[in-house]
Amino acid sequence: MFYLIYSGFLAIVAYLLSALFPDVTILAGKFWFVFAFLAGITFIAYVVADLGIKRNPETGIMAIMGSIALKMIFSMAFVLIYSLNTKEKGMVFVLNFFSLYLLFSFFEIYCLLRNLRHQNK
Template sequence: MLRIITLTIVVGLIFYLAPYLGLSAFIHADKWFILAFYTAISYFNHLLMQQGFANDRKNFVPFYMGSIAARLLLSLVFIGIFIFRGTPDIYIFISNFFVLYLCYTGFEIYDLYRNLRHFS
Protein backbone atom coordinates (compact mmCIF):
# COMPACT_ATOMS: atom_id res chain seq x y z
CA MET A 1 0.00 0.00 0.00
CA LEU A 2 2.96 2.32 0.61
CA ARG A 3 3.87 2.24 -3.10
CA ILE A 4 0.33 3.19 -4.07
CA ILE A 5 0.35 6.10 -1.61
CA THR A 6 3.70 7.20 -3.04
CA LEU A 7 2.28 6.98 -6.57
CA THR A 8 -0.73 9.06 -5.51
CA ILE A 9 1.53 11.75 -4.02
CA VAL A 10 3.70 11.84 -7.15
CA VAL A 11 0.67 12.08 -9.45
CA GLY A 12 -0.80 14.78 -7.19
CA LEU A 13 2.43 16.76 -7.44
CA ILE A 14 2.42 16.39 -11.23
CA PHE A 15 -1.18 17.60 -11.34
CA TYR A 16 -0.32 20.53 -9.07
CA LEU A 17 2.77 21.50 -11.07
CA ALA A 18 1.22 20.92 -14.51
CA PRO A 19 0.24 24.56 -15.13
CA TYR A 20 3.75 25.70 -14.23
CA LEU A 21 5.33 23.08 -16.51
CA GLY A 22 3.10 23.93 -19.48
CA LEU A 23 1.20 20.64 -19.32
CA SER A 24 -2.23 22.05 -18.53
CA ALA A 25 -3.46 21.38 -22.10
CA PHE A 26 -2.96 17.65 -21.53
CA ILE A 27 -4.58 17.41 -18.08
CA HIS A 28 -8.33 17.70 -17.54
CA ALA A 29 -9.87 20.14 -15.09
CA ASP A 30 -11.49 17.25 -13.12
CA LYS A 31 -8.11 15.68 -12.41
CA TRP A 32 -8.61 15.76 -8.64
CA PHE A 33 -11.81 13.71 -8.94
CA ILE A 34 -9.94 11.11 -10.96
CA LEU A 35 -7.12 10.99 -8.41
CA ALA A 36 -9.58 10.69 -5.51
CA PHE A 37 -11.37 7.88 -7.34
CA TYR A 38 -8.14 5.95 -7.83
CA THR A 39 -7.11 6.49 -4.23
CA ALA A 40 -10.43 5.06 -3.04
CA ILE A 41 -10.31 2.14 -5.49
CA SER A 42 -6.73 1.33 -4.48
CA TYR A 43 -7.69 1.30 -0.82
CA PHE A 44 -10.67 -0.94 -1.58
CA ASN A 45 -8.42 -3.28 -3.58
CA HIS A 46 -5.88 -3.35 -0.75
CA LEU A 47 -8.60 -4.35 1.73
CA LEU A 48 -9.80 -7.14 -0.56
CA MET A 49 -6.26 -8.46 -1.00
CA GLN A 50 -5.70 -8.47 2.77
CA GLN A 51 -8.97 -10.36 3.18
CA GLY A 52 -7.88 -12.86 0.54
CA PHE A 53 -4.51 -13.40 2.24
CA ALA A 54 -5.89 -13.53 5.78
CA ASN A 55 -8.65 -16.12 5.76
CA ASP A 56 -7.60 -18.86 3.41
CA ARG A 57 -5.05 -18.74 0.65
CA LYS A 58 -7.34 -20.85 -1.54
CA ASN A 59 -9.76 -17.90 -1.69
CA PHE A 60 -7.13 -15.45 -2.86
CA VAL A 61 -7.80 -15.89 -6.59
CA PRO A 62 -11.57 -15.25 -6.30
CA PHE A 63 -10.86 -12.16 -4.20
CA TYR A 64 -8.37 -10.91 -6.77
CA MET A 65 -10.69 -11.55 -9.72
CA GLY A 66 -13.51 -9.89 -7.81
CA SER A 67 -11.39 -6.82 -7.21
CA ILE A 68 -10.51 -6.61 -10.91
CA ALA A 69 -14.17 -6.92 -11.91
CA ALA A 70 -15.22 -4.34 -9.31
CA ARG A 71 -12.53 -1.92 -10.51
CA LEU A 72 -13.64 -2.28 -14.12
CA LEU A 73 -17.33 -1.81 -13.32
CA LEU A 74 -16.72 1.13 -11.00
CA SER A 75 -14.48 2.73 -13.63
CA LEU A 76 -17.19 2.40 -16.28
CA VAL A 77 -19.76 3.91 -13.92
CA PHE A 78 -17.38 6.76 -13.04
CA ILE A 79 -16.73 7.57 -16.70
CA GLY A 80 -20.43 7.21 -17.50
CA ILE A 81 -21.35 9.74 -14.83
CA PHE A 82 -18.93 12.29 -16.24
CA ILE A 83 -20.13 11.67 -19.79
CA PHE A 84 -23.75 12.02 -18.67
CA ARG A 85 -22.95 15.30 -16.90
CA GLY A 86 -21.60 16.68 -20.15
CA THR A 87 -18.03 17.20 -19.05
CA PRO A 88 -16.12 19.41 -21.49
CA ASP A 89 -13.03 17.97 -23.17
CA ILE A 90 -14.25 14.42 -22.59
CA TYR A 91 -11.46 12.92 -24.70
CA ILE A 92 -8.81 14.48 -22.48
CA PHE A 93 -10.74 13.26 -19.44
CA ILE A 94 -10.91 9.69 -20.76
CA SER A 95 -7.25 9.68 -21.80
CA ASN A 96 -6.18 10.96 -18.36
CA PHE A 97 -8.43 8.39 -16.72
CA PHE A 98 -6.99 5.44 -18.63
CA VAL A 99 -3.38 6.56 -18.25
CA LEU A 100 -3.93 6.59 -14.50
CA TYR A 101 -5.83 3.29 -14.76
CA LEU A 102 -2.79 1.65 -16.34
CA CYS A 103 -0.38 3.25 -13.85
CA TYR A 104 -2.37 2.22 -10.78
CA THR A 105 -3.04 -1.26 -12.14
CA GLY A 106 0.63 -1.75 -12.92
CA PHE A 107 1.72 -0.61 -9.48
CA GLU A 108 -0.85 -2.79 -7.74
CA ILE A 109 0.17 -5.85 -9.76
CA TYR A 110 3.82 -5.16 -8.94
CA ASP A 111 2.98 -4.77 -5.24
CA LEU A 112 0.88 -7.93 -5.30
CA TYR A 113 3.66 -9.83 -7.04
CA ARG A 114 6.12 -8.76 -4.36
CA ASN A 115 3.75 -9.95 -1.62
CA LEU A 116 3.13 -13.27 -3.34
CA ARG A 117 6.84 -13.87 -3.78
CA HIS A 118 7.27 -13.82 0.01
CA PHE A 119 4.64 -16.54 0.43
CA SER A 120 5.94 -18.93 -2.23
Protein backbone atom coordinates in the same frame (compact mmCIF):
# COMPACT_ATOMS: atom_id res chain seq x y z
CA MET B 1 2.54 3.30 3.32
CA PHE B 2 3.89 2.66 -0.16
CA TYR B 3 0.47 3.44 -1.59
CA LEU B 4 0.45 6.94 -0.09
CA ILE B 5 3.94 7.61 -1.44
CA TYR B 6 2.95 6.35 -4.89
CA SER B 7 -0.27 8.42 -4.91
CA GLY B 8 1.65 11.50 -3.79
CA PHE B 9 4.22 10.94 -6.52
CA LEU B 10 1.48 10.69 -9.17
CA ALA B 11 -0.17 13.86 -7.83
CA ILE B 12 3.13 15.76 -7.95
CA VAL B 13 3.79 14.60 -11.52
CA ALA B 14 0.30 15.70 -12.60
CA TYR B 15 0.72 19.09 -10.94
CA LEU B 16 4.16 19.61 -12.46
CA LEU B 17 2.94 18.69 -15.94
CA SER B 18 0.17 21.26 -15.75
CA ALA B 19 2.58 23.87 -14.34
CA LEU B 20 5.30 23.22 -16.95
CA PHE B 21 2.88 23.39 -19.89
CA PRO B 22 0.33 26.09 -18.96
CA ASP B 23 -0.77 26.71 -22.57
CA VAL B 24 -1.65 23.06 -23.23
CA THR B 25 -4.75 21.41 -21.77
CA ILE B 26 -3.16 18.42 -20.10
CA LEU B 27 -5.57 17.88 -17.21
CA ALA B 28 -9.33 17.55 -17.46
CA GLY B 29 -11.50 20.13 -15.73
CA LYS B 30 -12.20 17.91 -12.71
CA PHE B 31 -8.94 15.98 -12.80
CA TRP B 32 -8.45 16.00 -9.04
CA PHE B 33 -11.92 14.56 -8.53
CA VAL B 34 -11.07 11.74 -10.97
CA PHE B 35 -7.71 11.29 -9.24
CA ALA B 36 -9.34 11.03 -5.80
CA PHE B 37 -11.94 8.55 -7.07
CA LEU B 38 -9.38 6.26 -8.67
CA ALA B 39 -7.02 6.51 -5.70
CA GLY B 40 -9.86 5.61 -3.33
CA ILE B 41 -11.28 2.74 -5.37
CA THR B 42 -7.80 1.30 -5.93
CA PHE B 43 -7.06 1.46 -2.22
CA ILE B 44 -10.31 -0.34 -1.41
CA ALA B 45 -9.64 -2.99 -4.07
CA TYR B 46 -6.10 -3.49 -2.79
CA VAL B 47 -7.24 -3.91 0.82
CA VAL B 48 -9.97 -6.39 -0.17
CA ALA B 49 -7.55 -8.47 -2.25
CA ASP B 50 -4.85 -8.34 0.41
CA LEU B 51 -7.29 -9.53 3.07
CA GLY B 52 -8.40 -12.35 0.77
CA ILE B 53 -4.80 -13.43 0.22
CA LYS B 54 -3.99 -13.36 3.92
CA ARG B 55 -7.17 -15.15 4.95
CA ASN B 56 -6.86 -18.07 2.52
CA PRO B 57 -3.75 -18.13 0.30
CA GLU B 58 -5.12 -20.93 -1.93
CA THR B 59 -8.05 -18.79 -3.08
CA GLY B 60 -6.11 -15.52 -2.97
CA ILE B 61 -6.07 -15.29 -6.75
CA MET B 62 -9.88 -15.24 -6.72
CA ALA B 63 -9.76 -12.29 -4.32
CA ILE B 64 -7.39 -10.48 -6.68
CA MET B 65 -9.59 -11.14 -9.71
CA GLY B 66 -12.72 -10.12 -7.80
CA SER B 67 -11.22 -6.87 -6.61
CA ILE B 68 -10.01 -6.02 -10.11
CA ALA B 69 -13.45 -6.79 -11.57
CA LEU B 70 -15.20 -4.62 -8.97
CA LYS B 71 -12.75 -1.81 -9.61
CA MET B 72 -13.44 -2.03 -13.33
CA ILE B 73 -17.23 -2.02 -12.86
CA PHE B 74 -17.14 1.00 -10.55
CA SER B 75 -14.76 2.78 -12.92
CA MET B 76 -17.01 2.20 -15.92
CA ALA B 77 -19.98 3.50 -13.92
CA PHE B 78 -17.93 6.56 -12.96
CA VAL B 79 -17.00 7.25 -16.59
CA LEU B 80 -20.63 6.94 -17.65
CA ILE B 81 -21.91 9.29 -14.94
CA TYR B 82 -19.05 11.75 -15.46
CA SER B 83 -19.47 11.89 -19.24
CA LEU B 84 -23.25 12.36 -18.95
CA ASN B 85 -22.87 15.27 -16.51
CA THR B 86 -19.92 17.10 -18.09
CA LYS B 87 -19.58 18.96 -21.35
CA GLU B 88 -15.85 19.16 -21.94
CA LYS B 89 -13.28 17.77 -24.33
CA GLY B 90 -13.62 14.02 -24.27
CA MET B 91 -10.11 13.14 -25.38
CA VAL B 92 -8.39 14.93 -22.49
CA PHE B 93 -10.63 13.17 -19.99
CA VAL B 94 -10.11 9.79 -21.67
CA LEU B 95 -6.32 10.16 -21.60
CA ASN B 96 -6.35 11.35 -17.98
CA PHE B 97 -8.70 8.62 -16.80
CA PHE B 98 -7.04 5.69 -18.52
CA SER B 99 -3.52 6.78 -17.67
CA LEU B 100 -4.49 7.06 -14.00
CA TYR B 101 -6.43 3.80 -14.13
CA LEU B 102 -3.49 1.92 -15.62
CA LEU B 103 -0.93 3.48 -13.28
CA PHE B 104 -2.98 2.67 -10.17
CA SER B 105 -3.75 -0.83 -11.48
CA PHE B 106 -0.06 -1.43 -12.14
CA PHE B 107 0.77 -0.54 -8.56
CA GLU B 108 -2.05 -2.68 -7.16
CA ILE B 109 -1.14 -5.78 -9.15
CA TYR B 110 2.58 -5.36 -8.51
CA CYS B 111 2.08 -5.18 -4.73
CA LEU B 112 -0.36 -8.07 -4.67
CA LEU B 113 1.92 -10.30 -6.72
CA ARG B 114 4.82 -9.35 -4.47
CA ASN B 115 2.74 -10.46 -1.47
CA LEU B 116 1.92 -13.76 -3.19
CA ARG B 117 5.58 -14.35 -3.93
CA HIS B 118 6.46 -13.93 -0.23
CA GLN B 119 3.82 -16.50 0.72
CA ASN B 120 5.22 -19.09 -1.68
CA LYS B 121 8.61 -19.13 0.07
